[in-house]
Amino acid sequence: MAMMPVLLSAAILLLLLPGTLTGSGTLSPLDVVVENSLTDAPLLNYTTHVAYRGILLGALKRLVDSNASFNFTYTENLNYGPYLESVNDVAGNDEEHTYWQLLVQSADGKITAPDVGIGCYIPSANEKIILKFTKW
Template sequence: MSQHVFPSFRFTYREDPNFGPFLVSVNGLAGNDKDQTYWKLLVKSADGETTRLEVGIGCYIPKVNEQVILQFTKW
């Protein structure tokens, strides 16, 4: 999903001084400490395998035919 395909898609992030960009909210839904929620970043490869990203959003460059999945979850 991207803003080119879905113009209403929105996200916010904040800059962490130690770790770089940190995804805060997607389409108005933000994780929080009280509810122990956050946005988990996953990638689905061209062969269908889904794995958790080992780097943050500021360091990852998707490969051709990969899908980045933003999964709202609890820790």
């Protein structure tokens, strides 16, 4: 009989542990801005959600599912993973030297270009993601 509370605690721990260890279920809001620096199209602002330590690609896929006005495509590069090819039906083009640049704005307003793509980048809290159509 004395074993009951111990067994009960162990059972509760086992139920809670997978979520605790993986952080599953913890989603944080993430702002995404779409900017076309080659036209005077207005900035488009979206909000999506990213998993705890989750990748940007997952947050963008979640945005497609939740917002009919946002879409994107990517190609798979053997070495570097997903390459962001188009956003909202606007695609980068090698001949025209255009591409979608990945930028991150931190809480203090500073904008940087991550040194990895959408498949590797892990957004932090209070960051804003900027997808900027530009030239190289």
